[in-house]
Amino acid sequence: VRAKSPRTFWSIEVKVYMDIIVQKYGGTSLADTQRIRAVAERIAETRKKGYKVLVVVSAQAGMTDMLVKKIREVCPAPHKREADVVLSTGELISIGLLSIAINSLGIPAMSMNSFQAGISTEGDYMRSKISTIKMDVIMSSFKFYDVIILPGFQGVNKNNEITTLGRGGSDITAVALAAALKINEVEIYTDVDGVYTADPRIVKNAQKIDRLTYQEMLEMSGSGAKVLHSRSVELAAKNDLVIKLLSSFNYVKGTDIRKEEDCMEKPSVRAISHNMNEAKITITGVGGDASNIAHIFREISKESINVDIIVQDMENCKSNISFIVSREDYSVAMETVKKICLSLGADEIKGDSHVAKVSVVGIGMKSNPGVAAAVFDVLSNEKISIYMISCSEIKISCIIHEKDTEHAVRSLHRHFFETGAKGA
Ligand code: ASP
Ligand code: MG
Secondary structure (H helix, E strand, C coil): CCCCCCEEEEECCCCEEEEEEEEEECCHHHCCHHHHHHHHHHHHHHHHCCEEEEEEECCCCCHHHHHHHHHHHHCCCCCHHHHHHHHCHHHHHHHHHHHHHHHHCCCCEEECCHHHHCEEEECCCCCCEEEEECHHHHHHHCCCCCEEEEECCEEECCCCCEEECCCCCHHHHHHHHHHHHCCCEEEEEECCCCCECCCCCCCCCCCECCEEEHHHHHHHHHCCCCCCCHHHHHHHHHCCCEEEEEECCCCCCCEEEECHHHCCCCCCCCEEEEEEEEEEEEEEEEECCHHHHHHHHHHHHHCCCCCCCEEEEEECCEEEEEEEEEHHHHHHHHHHHHHHHHHHCCCEEEEEEEEEEEEEECHHHHHCCCHHHHHHHHHHHCCCCCCEEEEECCEEEEEEEHHHHHHHHHHHHHHHHHCCCCCC
8 A cells, every 4th residue: 555645754864754745857847047947946835835855857858869969979889888878967967957946945955866866777778777776865865955856867787887768768767766765646747737638739629638547648658649758657557656747837737647446437538649750661472471470570670670550461371561660760671671571572562651640549448349430430531541450458540641640630539529528
């Protein structure tokens, strides 16, 4: 059983109880001096309510991209250990600047790097995992400080090397800290005030979703709605910890990401997401033996390319296979496929880098069989061709031409959310 958040801790050192809240601020929330001051004010408000605040930060907006660029300029295939040394520095600037801003408001704050805070990692450079967090240094520092600020996205491995968690990884740090503290929620501040029923830039009637299950959030990030790092959502699910997604730019209620049982009402469709960053590859007439298919996808995975939807059918002992990769992987995937399929004697290899994926997500789909048919109805009424379809228990995705994306998202949103109570 989890303690209520903020959990009250008995501090042996100071012999007092303290209530700790974990807050994470992303790159746009810290983008410039004005934003850093605004975040410092917010943290000060939390402190004034009587809480100690454990803060996790990302690098300032654009900083990590700039570091990646600098690394590549020096060497396109850098030594990963050293790349991590560079990549980890963006967050260190953030912790220091934010601490200066909070201290200038008269609130005792201290930044700590991951060595000092005891955040341990394991696994490969640039995509390591947090293994343990020794909370004792952090906890005893709260004796003297009201706010402790830690860098997200990094830790120290058993060889005392700094490693990073993979892009967007500071969300993981925040959830891991809340889990280590055994509190039941973490506040994650970004530049959007929650998850919407569709991208508000496309659908002006998109509504904010109050509560979303972990599974829905994972399906949505997999289908284009990049709000949180998926590993942070998995970690929150594992520890039964509520992620409160909030904006640091306003004070409106955000979206809570939590377990299914807590979501009383289960609309069949919770949101429509889309991803324009897709490309499709089709191989026709390759010998239908499963070992050929295994061979093709093994070679693609050797290039560290992730494959999404795969569709295969067999005719006269020959296979036709279509699959989806992201656009930045398209040319390498095409080259790889051409090389193998030549040797396997395939008839033809075709590619299309102008496709998009539209997905309809909702936990209530499990018990509501009509959703797939409704999706296909809407798209066919709008004369939108569907190239590929993929379904999970709680998601239906369609691959369409990229030019149809906005049209598809708007039509599906209208059907599920704007005409009667079919959706949320
Ligand atoms: N600064 C890192 C990145 O841009 C980690 C993060 O922002 O979560 O990927
Ligand atoms: Mg982020």
